[in-house]
Amino acid sequence: AQSVSQHNHHVILSEAASLELGCNYSYGGTVNLFWYVQYPGQHLQLLLKYFSGDPLVKGIKGFEAEFIKSKFSFNLRKPSVQWSDTAEYFCAVNFNNAGNMLTFGGGTRLMVKP
Amino acid sequence: NAGVTQTPKFQVLKTGQSMTLQCAQDMNHEYMSWYRQDPGMGLRLIHYSVGAGITDQGEVPNGYNVSRSTTEDFPLRLLSAAPSQTSVYFCASKKGGTNQPQHFGDGTRLSIL
Numbered sequence: 001a002q003s004v005s006q007h008n009h010h011v012i013l014s015e016a017a018s019l020e021l022g023c024n025y026s027y028g029g030t031v032n033l034f035w036y037v038q039y040p041g042q043h044l045q046l047l048l049k050y051f052s053g054d055p056l057v058k059g060i061k062g063f064e065a066e067f068i069k070s071k072f073s074f075n076l077r078k079p080s081v082q083w084s085d086t087a088e089y090f091c092a093v094n095f096n097n098a099g100n101m102l103t104f105g106g107g108t109r110l111m112v113k114p
Numbered sequence: 115n116a117g118v119t120q121t122p123k124f125q126v127l128k129t130g131q132s133m134t135l136q137c138a139q140d141m142n143h144e145y146m147s148w149y150r151q152d153p154g155m156g157l158r159l160i161h162y163s164v165g166a167g168i169t170d171q172g173e174v175p176n177g178y179n180v181s182r183s184t185t186e187d188f189p190l191r192l193l194s195a196a197p198s199q200t201s202v203y204f205c206a207s208k209k210g211g212t213n214q215p216q217h218f219g220d221g222t223r224l225s226i227l
Contacts, residue, residue: 006156036218043218043219046216049215096212099164100162101162101172106155
């Protein structure tokens with residue numbers, strides 16, 4: 001079955017540290033890829049998305065993600081995190097054979113210590 | 115522009131009660147969906163709709179009903195609440211097209227005693 005995996009469930013970093021959150025999916029066909037962020041008590045907001053073209057995509061707030069097709073991965077990165085990045089991050093994939101449906105990973109809860 | 119509006123924000127029910135979670139969007143989006151969010155499991159799709167009068171089941175549809183009589187509204191009904199349905203529920207909408215992002219409501223936190 002098609003699935004999305006986020007292997008890091010909890011990450012704790014100090015401010016200014018670099019961040020990389022992993023996202024892998026199981027599907028050999030065409031995909032559309034998304035990262036969403038959920039700040040405490042808020043709804044999910046789109047960070048960035050990839051559909052085609054340059055596999056390195058830049059999103060809001062200094063985040064970027066790289067699509068590596070051979071590894072079925074779409075990892076999220078940020079060179080220097082801030083306390084305000086404390087949130088839960090969700091990777092989501094639209095598999096090409098699933099219409100408009102999104103499959104979400106289990107989420108990664110990031111805590112940034114000031 | 116209100117976006118996606120969910121009501122209520124919080125609700126406590128007793129086992130066996132029924133209720134409807136409301137969702138409305140003012141962006142004229144064709145596609146609407148309901149998710150439940152549980153710790154460590156991300157968001158799981160309950161039901162979705164690709165347009166007025168059309169609904170379909172997602173990953174975890176049991177115990178829930180939906181209808182889509184208008185483009186704007188997509189209510190989720192719990193027929194007979196069970197403790198396993200304690201969760202945070204999110205409604206989302208999007209334009210048609212697989213490369214369009216979802217827009218989420220603020221969520222409804224539901225507890226079933």
